[in-house]
Amino acid sequence: MGTGLIWFENNLRIKDNKALAEACKNHDRAIAIYCFDPRKFEITKYGFPKTGKFRAKFLIESIIQLQENLENLNISLLTFQKKPEEIIPEIAENHKIEAIYFQEEWTSEESKVIEAVKNKLPNTEFRSFYTQFLFHPDDIPYNDFSVIPKVYTEFRKKCEKQVEVRKEIEIPQQKPDSNLLKNTSEIPNLDQLGFEEFQQDSRTAFPFKGGEDEAWKRIQQYFWDTKKLSEYKQTRNGLLGKDYSSKLSAWLANGSISAVSIYHEIKKFEKEITKNEDTYWLIFELIWRDFFKYISLKHGNSIFKLGGILNKELDWNFDKTNLKNWINSETKEDFVNANMKEIAATGFMSNRGRQNVNSYWAKELKQDWRAGAAYFESVLIDYDVHSNWGNWMYNSGVGNDPRDRKFNIKSQADRYDPNNEYQNTWLQH
Known part of the structure; x- marks a missing residue:
């Protein structure tokens, strides 16, 4: 039965987790690993980090909770501020890992990492699940x-x-006490990931913690x-x-x-x-x-390309001043500015707001929609690669919107913020 390794990525839970359940079922011993991959915190070509401080904090909170919940099952979660392909082979060797269990990913960056780990461990079984x-x-x-x-x-x-x-997969049975390792690995804090500690803005619509x-x-x-x-x-x-x-x-x-x-x-x-x-x-x-x-x-990768999944040749521009003004809430639309102030201060924005600021960036200013999507990737607490890029394509006219709508920002503001309550909340501070 040997030892199985659960490689956690975007499946930070013990309930309804096929990778965890299968590893526990198939092996006498199970250990877990999470990597704070430095590549996820690098500065992109647009000048902001790929993962910003809001999501980083939410992630740290989620990992702390996952570690505690796994510990209750007598499974150690080892955490490293390293690339998976650098540390997983070392862990696999040290602990005589027979199989590695993980959530299936298919977008390019994630796939490359999975391939890199597999290449270093040609004799280890890899089992992935769509979860x-x-x-x-x-x-x-x-x-x-x-x-x-x-x-x-x-x-x-x-x-x-x-x-x-499908039915939910139950939380696995607790492993024997002897399964726990002496865990000397450390969960990094915000400072170690390159951010300053910050206080939550009292106006946030998302006053929640990760986990x-x-x-x-x-x-x-x-x-x-x-x-x-x-x-x-x-x-x-x-x-x-x-x-x-x-x-x-x-x-x-x-x-x-x-x-x-x-x-x-x-x-x-x-x-x-x-x-x-x-x-x-x-x-x-x-x-x-x-x-x-x-x-x-x-x-596949078309969701990250300028023409989107429609491969549409539109007249896109890219101007750094426009990007700066949009990010800094200095556009000619108060409703856009209020939403951009909210996301910059809290890492969150309503669905209605997202559609409007996207439409303004891509349809009014006709700026490269991918720069907007990349900014959202950096600041959003709830960034999901598929939803973010899918929605940005959709609202920019290169995705799945059969009607190719353009929002009238003024009438949207009148309809959804008739008394200016939202705009005043964000623009009068």
Whole structure:
């Protein structure tokens, strides 16, 4: 039975985690590893770090909690501020690892890292699992990813009709005490990752911490204590406060909770409290998230290219002053400025805000949409590679929007912030 290694990446949970469950089932001993890969904190060509301070802090909190939760199962989580291909082979050798278990990834940077680790360990078995979906790739009604439809509605309707969401995978049984290693590795703090400590802005709509327990606390609060889920569709275009939407995206993004777990909790709520259009709408949004993942599986690196998945030749510009003004909230649109102030101060922005600032950057200023997407990648707490780049393509006219809409920022502000409450919150400080 030997020793199995669980390599954690964006699946930072013990509940509904196939890689963890399989490693525990197949081996007498199991150890876990997480790498704070220095490449994720490097400065990009646009001049900001790939992972900024907000997500870095949320990640540290998530890893601290994962380490504690694994320790309760008598599994040690070793953490390193190193590239996976540098440290995993060393760990594998020292602990006579027979197999490595991890979450399947397919975007280019992640794939390169996985390949680099595999190349260093030709005699080790690697077992990966698709665990970031609501609808598992083996269950969807498409023979291969190349036939995934271009339009969300078609994908959603077919999957809703034909796919049953899988059951959650239970938390594995506790390993014997002897399984715990003397863990001398350290979880880095913000300073060690290159950031200064900071205080949370009191105006934030996302006053939450990272980690699996925190994700479940939020579900308890949003579903069961306040029952806000029962009005989600009506409030989801809100701009202020923590309860206008579920705010589950950040935990979903780093895998502190799974889409499958959230789905089953919604179903439980529908059975015990109420079932309406609002409760369904959160499932609708989970399917959108899946759709963008399938789009990136279908199109590969096209999601990072200027022409997007449509390979569209549009007249794009790139001007550093424009980028600076957009980031620093110095555009001619107050509604855009307020949203850009919020994201800069908190690492969060409403869905409504994201669509507007994206549309302004790409459709009004006609600036290279990828610079905007890269800025979001840096600052967002809930950055998810597929949703971020998928949404940016969509709102920039090179993705999955069949109507290629352009937002009228003024009328959007009038509609969603009629009393200027949101704009005043962010522009008068």
